[in-house]
Amino acid sequence: MGDHSGDHPHDHSHDHAERWKHDGVRVIKGDKLDANTAQTPGMFRQAAINHARVGAQKIWAGTVTIQPNAKTGVHHHGELESVIYVVRGRARMRWGDRLEYVAEAEAGDFIFVPPYVPHQEINADPDQPLDCVLVRSDNEAVVVNITDVDPVEKPEEVYWVDPIHKAPEA
Structure with missing residues (x-):
């Protein structure tokens, strides 16, 4: 077997080290986020993280601040x-074809929104x-904004708990 150190994918040569210097880990300071969105x-x-800022190919990350009682229109992605990770405050999510479901999350909670689910985000x-x-x-x-939704008046409350935990007592 010959010496293949020069063409090994984990070669640590000087050129490779320089590549990681500019194409490696990035730290995006919280006070340097881009509002051009x-x-x-x-x-x-x-x-914070997108193609334009760091070359991300498969992910977008950032922050949102929603003023009291503000909400989005009905949409899907x-x-x-x-x-969505709630840092501070209380989020209310409504979803479904007629926004018939509702759940709330508070600081420390995560929200997952699957593909194509019509939803509305509310402070x-x-x-x-x-x-x-x-x-x-x-x-x-x-x-994708949805303008023809006829929301139900009183949405069904769905607790963000797993199947083995019961909803809180009323």
Whole structure:
């Protein structure tokens, strides 16, 4: 067997080290986020991780601050999966073809939104902003607004618990 150290994928030569210097791990400071992203009245979104900023190919991450009682229109994100982490405040999510389901999350909770699910994001607190971290499964911003929803008046409450835990007592 000959010496193949020069063409090994984990070669640690000087050129390789320089590559990782510029194409390796990135730290995006919280005060350096990019507000050049889609905005909604009463909400302020900022990108942290996307293609333009760090070359991300398969993920988007950023923050959103939603003012008290503000909400999005009904929409879905196509085939993207979304994760929302509540940093501060109380989020109310409504979803379904007629927004017939509702659940709330508070600081420390995660929300998962599957592909194509019609939903609406709401700050459920009338007194304080809702701060969240958003992560989406693709770099493209896919938002499909749904304008012909006839929402039910009183949505069914769905608790964010797993099947072995019961809903809280009323």
